[in-house]
Amino acid sequence: MAENNSTDPVAEPDVLVVGGGPAGISAARAAAGAGLKVVLADERPTLGGQIYKQPGPGFTVTDPAAMDRQFRYGRTLIESLDGSGVDVRLRTGVVAVEDGHAVLVTEGEPARTVSAQRMILAPGAHDRPVAFPGWTLPGVITAGGLQTLAKTQRVLPGKRVLFAGAGPVALAFPAQLAHYGANIVLALEAGPSPRAADIVKVAGAARGNSALLRDAVRYRAGLLKHRIPLRYGRIVVRAEGDGKVERVVHAAVDADWRVVPGTEQTVEVDVLCIGYGFVPSLELMRLTGCEFDYQENLGGHVVHRDGWHRTSVEGVYAAGDGAGVEGSFVAIDEGTIAGLAAAMDAGVISIEAAARSAAPARQRLARRRALSAATTRMYRVGPGVFELSTEDTVICRCEVVRQRDLAAAIESTEDINVVKAYTRAGMGPCQGKNCQRHISSLIARRHGREISDIAPATPRMPVRPVPISSIADHSIEGPGLFVAEETVLAEEKEVTP
Known part of the structure; x- marks a missing residue:
């Protein structure tokens, strides 16, 4: 290699x-x-x-x-x-x-x-970004981010961790993090708890998926072993604290993940790990x-x-x-x-050789997707995940654009590119990864559309942050402003005693 x-x-x-x-x-x-x-x-x-x-x-x-x-x-x-x-x-x-x-x-x-x-x-x-009051506080971290710290750096960022998420991640990540020594005080799953009918459907799709199902059982056993409470049908409402996370407020949700009034509860933690899928x-x-x-x-x-x-x-x-x-x-x-x-x-x-070689993979894919279909009721993403922010919530972290700052632009257009141009939301280093889906949801709700109808912003290169020196044309110089690095090195060499 x-x-x-x-x-x-x-x-x-x-x-x-x-x-x-x-x-x-x-x-x-x-x-x-x-x-x-x-x-x-x-x-x-x-x-x-x-x-x-x-x-x-x-x-x-x-x-x-x-x-x-x-x-x-x-x-x-x-x-x-x-x-x-x-x-x-x-x-x-x-x-x-x-x-x-x-x-x-x-x-x-x-x-x-x-x-x-x-x-x-x-x-x-990448982790599905979810905007809610306090999501920019130090101590709020995505599941992928915390997993990276724990797996590759052997670092845990706090002493009391609340995990909030949905889908298989809500079982797997708390158990994995507990294995690395994290003190998970509570795990929240936005989706509903399994019913008998769900178990029957999953059992019917078990063929070829025994390893995945064993993993699920092992993760659930891990939560029990570490005495981590798992509560279904609840979502983060806001994170609070003076300059950092000190407590998290969560609430019950309906089938569409919309908050049920009067169900809020507060937990004191110093880390909130978010894992609402990818x-x-x-x-x-x-x-x-x-x-x-x-x-x-x-x-x-x-x-x-x-x-x-x-x-x-x-x-x-x-x-x-x-x-x-x-x-x-x-x-x-x-x-x-x-x-x-x-x-x-x-x-x-040949086509025949490719088909023969691909056949086992296709069979496994069909079985995996049968299992996914069996869990749809429990793991579907509810539209309420895009409705947790308030007028004062920062939507674009890079440019510090709040929801109220987007209102006038959204009122006038269904084009996310126009909103981006007027407000700078999506122009930062993440290039909209953290805010674009949420802005699309705001546009859709205001204009009575589905979020699927809102086209993403026009892509631009470079698609990743990159040093300008890596893509610059070194043959172009601006006397008095910038010169090619080779020229600078040559001049320094000439004056070195």
Whole structure:
């Protein structure tokens, strides 16, 4: 497995895989196994993505058995690339794509353009942002953020943690964090508690999903072991405190996750961990011009794909949570299918061979999705998740734009780009990841539309924050303002005694 090397020539692979999580690894392995030249780029210092993240440089795991199962499984998945011939480029972000070209930026190096006949986009997902009073206080952290601290840095940010979320995450994350030593005083699940009919449906979909169901039982047992109360049908209303989280107010919700008046309760904590699911990272797919569908339970806008995970743009494939959030096992199988599709379309394997190789993955996907369908009543995302903010709530954290600051612009338009231009909401470093969905909901409610009708803001490159020196044209200088770094170094060398 070749890691990034600044002396490598600019690559011109048969396939560029973007993302080093389970989907990206599987796609790269499948494409390379079919005989294609593959480059895999990931902005993290280690492979594994969010779900299988590994300790960063400087950390050594001396006893893998002491780590959780996700770590060990992720390690096995990563090691499957050894000897595959995949050129892995870590700390390398893909900041723009267009017409078979991608701009790669590696830490400390100038940008490079890679030409690839085919691209498999597996950018993963990020935590679903939920705006409520106090969500910007120090001590409020997403499940992914806290998991990163605990898994890769072995750091716990507080002494009393309240977890609030929904879906499988509401079972898994509190149990995992407790395993790492976190004191979880309460876990809240916005969805309803399981009914007998739900258990029957899940049992009917158990075939091929025994590992997932065992995990669910183990997580529930973990909550019981650590005496962590799990309360269903409740959501965070607000976080309070003087400069940091000191207490959290939560309340009961109806089937649509709308707060039931008079049910508020307060808990004293110093950390509030939010885990209301994930949304796909769509930026690169939108830059390429891919078509999209809308499924809130899969994260909102999701890229349109055919049965081989081809997008509407020729030569571009999408796999994993970045194409619709369905979990790591689905991501692995989708990555395999996308890698085989790229090889089939390149003509290095036949349609029949690709179909045979993809058949086991397709069977597993059908079983996973049968289980997801069985849990729909419990795990569907309610529209009330977008209705927790007040007029004084900061909606855009980067530009400190409050809900009341958005009102006039939203009154005049249904176009989120116009709201962005007038208020600067969405112009900060996160490029709207934290606020865009909430603003879309505000627009939809004001104009009597569905949130699915509100198109996301126009994508811009670079899709990730990047040092301007990495993408600057060093042949351009502005005397008196800026000069190329090489010129500065030469002048300093001349005057050095």
